[in-house]
Amino acid sequence: MTLLNLCLALPVAGFLLILAIPKENHRAIRTAALAVSLLVFGLSLGLAVRFDTSLPAYQFVTNVPWIASPAIRYHVGIDGLSLWLVILSTLLTPVGVLVSWRYIDRRVKEFYALLILMESGLIGVFVALDLFLFYVFWEVSLIPMYFLIGVWGHERRIYAAVKFFLFTMAGSVLMLAAIIYLYTQAATFDYPAILSLVAEGRLRFSPLEETLLFLGFFLAFAIKVPLFPLHTWLPDAHVEAPTAGSVILASVMLKMGTYGLLRFSLPLFPSASREHAPWIAVLAIIGIIYGALVAMVQPNMKKLVAYSSVSHLGFVVLGIFSFTQLGLDGAVYQMLNHGISTGALFVLVGFLYERRHSLEIADYGGVATPAPNLAVVFMITTLASIGLPVLNNFVGEYLVLQGTAQVNFRWTVFAAIGIILSACYMLWLYQRAFFGAAPEPVRAHVHDLSPREWSAILPLVVLMVWMGTATQTFLPPIGAANARILEHTRQNVEFHVKQRPPGAASAEVARAR
Amino acid sequence: MLHPITTVHYLLLSAALLLVGTIGVLTRRNVVIILMSIELILNAVNINLIAFSRYFGDVTGQIFAIFVIAVAVAEAAVGLGILIALFRNKETVWADEIELLKW
């Protein structure tokens, strides 16, 4: 039983444990959920400690047969890319437990059971090395989220839950078709095996085949990211979801899409990825600017943060499709950053909602007076989110911009506009909510952070500073993994990138030929 | 001048009966007549079977025909039984008036 299998199995055990607790005993249920999630987090830190960046292959591998014919295996393992995403999932789950402590007051048992069960599905997505297994985890993680939104959400929860579910399902069934097609060509579901077949040129696709396969995967991932114009489910889901749901959704679930792009789309279909990179990058940039502009006019805090997610994830996709080491590193770093800072924003908005029972910005004002600590933490998170140096997002955005600049400087310019816009909407939000005259309900109900709330938000704030300053803690494994992915995208590129983006004659692209 | 009646003639007769039966089922609205049309179809089958049996000099077809006749009787009995049950609850034999369930 490797550490990784424990991380996968413990949440399931915790799920069963919570089911065994009588449903009136809310305290025991919450404590059990917190204990299990902290334990899993501790174990996952062990992964980071024992992770060896110098090794090129996957680590903590388990590879045992599951279904004999056709051969489907339980094959899991992590590399530098999945390592931090696993830890992000295990970190955000206890945070989700803590923020729900008071917030969830009905059907407590079911809530925590689902939350803990979902953790297993999320980890599974990031560690599965068998395409079939990956698909199974991909779907399994969906169902708990459907219920988290649908049962514990706000007024329009059912609409939001169904929309979320249908959007993601519609994408993933096509991915299933693509996975099965891949199997019939490669005769295996094993991802490393398929990858080496592709790399060695023993598995070749015609341009049409590769394009269709690429699109099959891409659609599933793009909906999940979500890439403009497939993003419409996201604001609804976020606004209606309970705080913990929003946190997990934004911090971890959206990363499943970008992770999939990096892990599967790029290495498996290098030619198609490169061919389609220009329009995907354009969509990403549209997403960056559109998300920021729409965020600016939102009267609802959660919707604002949701649209800011569309904007931030645009950077990630842009970085991925720059096909440069810097761009990819930045993209992965930005995935983590977004998980931390947007997760923190949803946590804080949740705190405000618990006090004032409103998500409308207009209902707030002058919060800094009754709750100075809350205001400070919110300020730090805001600054992190808009990419202030020393804080985490700056590193990711900078890397992405530099990576894109090597390919197409115009993309960099447009993306940078997005950063400026993000400063506008975030600071404006902060000004409206925290400064000015405090209306009566705010003064009456808004109090400062409690110890429980501190414990939920403090790790995230610490990470913002840590990731913004000590980047070398995190970057080496990411860089090694990305270098391997880039290596794969350069091999056996069989048909040329027909429409080169204007002015893209960078060294990076030239080397790829 | 008399033409000999061959197997083909029987088959044509059978096909004609099948057609008549099918049209009957599809166009008539009286349940009893629909049941009778189904009998016509089964009789078309019987003619087929007997003709082939005669043609091959093989008795299997005739046995098959006897089974078909038995089944036809059973079907008619059950059908009329159900029709009577329905008639007790709603006095009609017209398929158009059986409208509680969407067709």
Next chain:
Amino acid sequence: MSQYYTTTDHFVLVPALMLALFGCAVLLFEVLVFPHPRQRKWLLLFVLLGLAFAGAGVWRQQNFLASQGIEELTAFGGTLTVDGFAIFFNWIFLAASLIVTLISYRYLEVEGEHHGEYYGLILLANCGMFFLATGTDLITLFIGLELMALCFYILVGFLREDRRSNEAALKYLLLGAFSSGFLVYGFSVLYGLAGSTKLRAVADALASREPWDPVVFLALATTAVGLLFKISAVPFHMWAPDAYEGAPTTVTAYLSVGSKAASFALLLRVFLMPLGAAREVWEPLLAAVAVATMTVGNLAAVTQTNIKRLLAYSSISHAGYILLGLIAGNETGIKGVLVYILVYTFMNLGAFLVVVALRRKDLLGEDLDDLAGLVYKSPGYAILMLIFLLSLAGIPPTAGFIAKYYIFLALIETRHYVLAVIGTLYVAVAIYYYFRIVRSMFLAPLADTGPLTTSFGLRLALVVTGVLTLGIGIYPEPFLGFAQTSLAR
């Protein structure tokens, strides 16, 4: 024993003999031995005994084949053939009969129509199914089909005082008899082509003819119409929603799995063996039918508000998926069909079990709203229903996903890419309407606070179907192996 009834014949026939014997015994005993309503539980015991004996017969056949290492055992001069295929289906039929028997006792009390004939008819219908799976002769297959169908006509109309039930039975009978007529007409033409009613002889006769021969086409077309009626494929599906809605829910459950599985057994036997030679003719036809079936089934289900009707349309769409496996036609495809039918039996039965539990004296329990907030009232039932619906929709880690996966794998292996993509897209549509039920159960406020109609049998059946639906999804290996050994030939 004479040459007309050898020990082999007897050995092969035992399950059917047991079913018929106990079926008739139940009919007689209700009148002669246990006339009092309170004694009906003894009848139930008889039914279970009959199923157990039949099961023992099938089990012995299975062991015999395995121990002798032979593929098949023919009896009555090639009229009956016991092979892995027949044994596979016979287990499915027996399991379906057992589960339906378990849940019927309480349900019929609630409906106020508790008569011993019901159980007799179930056993006799199962007997008919036995012949559909085991028969390799046109006459046997026809008689088996009619025996099953006649029992079902009566079962569908079993609620004599209920006009919906009467109408459903009448419609089912008229269309069913009509389609049987077509089927047997096709059989007669096949007999005319071969001069024999044995499937193997028919197959040989067809193999020596051109696939596009008009007489072959006539036989193919009429047989196909009859068979497609039975499996409720579009455009011959009109009877299914009405029959499903009007019939007593337990019968609907039995109809949707037992009758469908048996009809597919017949369809596989006929299309793979005698009509296999004309594959190039029927493959495009069936492909068109399968696409139409999935389209109509899935799209019509979206707007339904009656759960039984919704499940009826969903079962139509499942028939489309199963047909896709036959169209692929390679080993994976046929294995996929078998796995699909096995899985479908349990998940569909399970879904109907929950609907059965909703029925009360004062509540029909068939409307989507009757499920509203079920999770607040009976969380166990709601969660089991969720598992069945996830499985019907084909979402991992449930059995339905494994089944659909095999179908898609077979389609892609045989280069039917368009069909595979259409199939996967309809999965998304299916999720929408299955999740309407989920939404009602989990997200809507509790509407009806009355208790569910439960019984020990119902709970047992629910647990069995639930465990199988989830178990086959998580560890499918033994069941896949079972299907693998059951591939016809």
